[in-house]
Amino acid sequence: MRASAASPHGGLTAKVDHTLFVVVSRLVAIIAIVTVLAIASPHFLTWGNLVNVSRQASLQFLIASGLTIVVLTGGIDLAIGAILGLAACLSASLIVQGHVFWGIVSALASGLACGTVSGTLITYGRIPAFIATYGMLWIAHGLGYVFMEGEVIYGLPDAFRFIGAGFVGPVPVPVIVAVALLVALHVMLHRTVLGRAIYAIGGNPAAARLSGMPVRRRLIAVYALSGMLAGFAALVAIARVNAADSSLGEDLLLPAIAAVCLGGTSLFGGVGGIAGTAIGSLILALVVNGMNLLGVETFWQNGVMGAIILASVLADQLGGSRLIGKR
Amino acid sequence: MTETKAPIVSMRGITKAYGGVQALKGVDLDIYLGEVHALVGDNAAGKSSLIKTLAGAVRPDAGTITFEGREVRIEDPRDAKALGIETVYQDLALADNLDVPANVFLGREITRRPPFGWFLDNRAMEERARGLLARLKINIPNVRLKVRAMSGGQRQSIAIARCVCFNARVIILDEPTAALGVQETGKVYALIREMRDQGCGVLLISHNLNHVFENCDRITVMKTGSLVGSRRVEETTQDEVVKMIVSGTADPPRAAGRPQPLAQPG
Ligand SMILES: Nc1ncnc2c1ncn2[C@@H]1O[C@H](COP(=O)(O)OP(=O)(O)O)[C@@H](O)[C@H]1O
Ligand SMILES: [Mg+2]
Numbered sequence: 001m002r003a004s005a006a007s008p009h010g011g012l013t014a015k016v017d018h019t020l021f022v023v024v025s026r027l028v029a030i031i032a033i034v035t036v037l038a039i040a041s042p043h044f045l046t047w048g049n050l051v052n053v054s055r056q057a058s059l060q061f062l063i064a065s066g067l068t069i070v071v072l073t074g075g076i077d078l079a080i081g082a083i084l085g086l087a088a089c090l091s092a093s094l095i096v097q098g099h100v101f102w103g104i105v106s107a108l109a110s111g112l113a114c115g116t117v118s119g120t121l122i123t124y125g126r127i128p129a130f131i132a133t134y135g136m137l138w139i140a141h142g143l144g145y146v147f148m149e150g151e152v153i154y155g156l157p158d159a160f161r162f163i164g165a166g167f168v169g170p171v172p173v174p175v176i177v178a179v180a181l182l183v184a185l186h187v188m189l190h191r192t193v194l195g196r197a198i199y200a201i202g203g204n205p206a207a208a209r210l211s212g213m214p215v216r217r218r219l220i221a222v223y224a225l226s227g228m229l230a231g232f233a234a235l236v237a238i239a240r241v242n243a244a245d246s247s248l249g250e251d252l253l254l255p256a257i258a259a260v261c262l263g264g265t266s267l268f269g270g271v272g273g274i275a276g277t278a279i280g281s282l283i284l285a286l287v288v289n290g291m292n293l294l295g296v297e298t299f300w301q302n303g304v305m306g307a308i309i310l311a312s313v314l315a316d317q318l319g320g321s322r323l324i325g326k327r
Numbered sequence: 328m329t330e331t332k333a334p335i336v337s338m339r340g341i342t343k344a345y346g347g348v349q350a351l352k353g354v355d356l357d358i359y360l361g362e363v364h365a366l367v368g369d370n371a372a373g374k375s376s377l378i379k380t381l382a383g384a385v386r387p388d389a390g391t392i393t394f395e396g397r398e399v400r401i402e403d404p405r406d407a408k409a410l411g412i413e414t415v416y417q418d419l420a421l422a423d424n425l426d427v428p429a430n431v432f433l434g435r436e437i438t439r440r441p442p443f444g445w446f447l448d449n450r451a452m453e454e455r456a457r458g459l460l461a462r463l464k465i466n467i468p469n470v471r472l473k474v475r476a477m478s479g480g481q482r483q484s485i486a487i488a489r490c491v492c493f494n495a496r497v498i499i500l501d502e503p504t505a506a507l508g509v510q511e512t513g514k515v516y517a518l519i520r521e522m523r524d525q526g527c528g529v530l531l532i533s534h535n536l537n538h539v540f541e542n543c544d545r546i547t548v549m550k551t552g553s554l555v556g557s558r559r560v561e562e563t564t565q566d567e568v569v570k571m572i573v574s575g576t577a578d579p580p581r582a583a584g585r586p587q588p589l590a591q592p593g
Contacts, residue, residue, distance in 0.1 A: 192445050193436055196425075200433055203424035210384055210420045211434030212405040270424040 022264035025315060026279050033286045041293040049289070051172055057285035058178035059240065061278050062233035063252050064259040065185055066115075066226030068277040071260050072189070073222055074202045074269025075122070075129040079136035080230045080256060083114045085249025086144040087231035092153040092244035100160050107231040114140050115227020119220035133223075137253075144246040154243035164239025174236055178278070181229075185274045194221060202269030251302075258305050259284050261312045284308070333396065335360050335528050336381065336412070336497055341390035343376055350376040351387070352552040358497055358528040363519060365539040366532045368549035368572055374532045375417060377549070378499045381530075382414035383407035408435075410497075413490035417501035417532075419482055423475035427467060428456035430474055431489045459488050463518060480511030487518050497528045504538065516542045536565050550575035 037044040063080065070077040087107040095103035114136055121132040166173040189195035197218040200208040209215050230249075238244045262280030265272025287308065291301050334357035343351040350373045358364055366374050379385035381392065383404040391398055394410050401407050407414070421430050428449070437448045437455070456470055465484040467477070474482055483503055490498050500519070504512040520542060523529050533539050539546060540560055548555040548571040556577030558568070571577050 191447055191449070193438060193447060194445070196429060196436055196447060199425055200422045200429075203422035204420065206418075207420040207422050207433065210382075210404050210414070210416060212403075212408050213434040270422070 058174040060281035066229035081249035081252035082140035083230040087234035111227040111231025119223030123216035365543040413495040427470035
């Protein structure tokens with residue numbers, strides 16, 4: 001509101017301020033965390049631990065990437081963890097029987113299907129995203145539970161495990177996968193018709209609709225993509241841990257939301273990007289690693305995660321100038 | 328001159344209720360090419376609702392719309408745009424988080440050739456947006472800025488430029504100067520006159536009768552969802568229009584020898 005009344009020059013500085021604030025504050029956070037951990041724990045700066053952190057950050061990014069795109073449209077997808085769990089169970093059961101190709105297909109297809117259903121409920125069913133994806137969370141979770149009947153699948157073939165546990169030279173494969181996905185999604189968001197629609201719908205849904213954009217079709221595509229990316233993350237996750245059971249996705253939603261918020265993407269939609277989520281995932285992985293190294297009990301860790309979400313959103317509201325609020 | 332021409336748009340018997348509120352009670356309206364047609368009336372008269380039915384933003388409960396003599400169905404904004412009907416909405420339908428070219432081409436992005444049809448041609452959009460702003464004498468030094476950072480006048484100019492860019496035949500503007508200063512208002516009206524002179528039909532909602540009398544060719548008055556009357560500016564006075572707005576009734580057009588009834592379908 002105030003910004004629109006400002007002079008063009010005022011607007012320019014305000015914009016720079018916001019971007020600067022997000023970038024600088026995250027850099028400062030990373031430097032601070034690394035410094036503190038390097039001092040507090042002798043194990044932190046070891047090669048093995050840094051590989052561990054980078055792999056954890058990559059997996060975190062894969063899980064949060066679809067959510068980022070949904071949040072950019074002003075929506076939310078609470079089902080990503082549950083979809084990941086379901087996709088993991090389906091694909092693992094096929095992969096241990098030697099059907100690696102069909103296992104991969106089933107993970108992507110089941111994620112795509114769940115996301116398409118969510119998106120259709122939200123657009124044509126006019127159900128708020130919060131409710132529709134919360135319903136989908138329990139459906140996907142229930143399906144995974146019924147499918148597994150409480151069993152655990154373990155012992156996946158080495159060739160498949162390469163995408164989660166392998167190395168190319170000194171670099172863990174999940175890091176390469178995450179960087180490739182980061183580039184692909186960044187291009188999608190800034191260079192394609194779908195990406196333009198994502199930012200327009202998040203910035204002003206009425207303007208998007210009145211401009212003649214096929215808003216409902218684009219939104220379904222976004223939720224479908226979110227589901228499919230959860231299925232993709234499931235493949236890397238089971239390759240990493242070499243096992244799958246129906247509870248695999250249960251604790252993944254909160255950290256994913258934290259990674260998106262830490263990355264400076266506004267929960268109101270239209271502001272932010274996928275690169276931010278990559279940085280957010282790195283910060284989160286550092287924090288979790290630090291808590292583990294320092295022996296912080298698990299039940300504190302979720303509390304810390306919640307506090308991180310609130311603190312990063314609050315910091316952007318206050319420090320990121322008026323620009324992060326809506327119109 | 329325009330008296331003998333057929334209207335490009337004829338709306339007949341347009342009716343719309345929002346729940347219990349009867350916003351439009353069978354309204355007729357004609358738009359002619361090369362004319363600026365002002366729609367005036369108190370708040371809640373139904374002006375915005377009427378133009379939204381023409382823009383495809385709202386579906387009427389009843390009534391017909393004829394475009395160039397053919398009856399057309401306008402069910403969503405894309406139908407209206409396909410006919411060359413462009414709209415500048417009252418609440419500035421811009422995406423604040425996008426830059427100028429993105430807003431000008433919103434929903435009609437320029438893409439690369441197949442098989443890369445999903446990819447945006449951002450450079451082409453920026454060049455065309457720059458050319459368009461230059462042609463319309465709109466001063467925006469840095470088009471790459473988000474429109475959130477721009478003044479009310481610049482934003483309104485972008486919304487209008489967006490219409491001009493796509494060879495509009497009919498341009499609808501809902502209170503385009505309500506939030507603008509004197510200078511910016513003057514610029515917007517200069518743009519409107521220019522579009523009229525290029526042969527567009529313009530439908531303009533405004534509360535400022537001075538502006539209406541200075542810039543428009545025809546005035547239609549609405550009150551509580553109904554048409555009160557329609558006059559050519561040279562056949563009426565501000566006093567008469569004010570009386571029509573307030574009382575909701577019209578004396579027969581008093582222009583010497585040249586009555587201009589509006590509702591003359593066909
Ligand atoms: N989306 C809507 N939902 C409910 N009522 C509406 C809506 N839009 C307009 N109205 C009502 O319809 C009537 C006409 O409104 P509007 O067309 O905006 O008038 P104007 O533009 O002349 O001020 C008003 O009583 C208004 O409250
Ligand atoms: Mg209005």
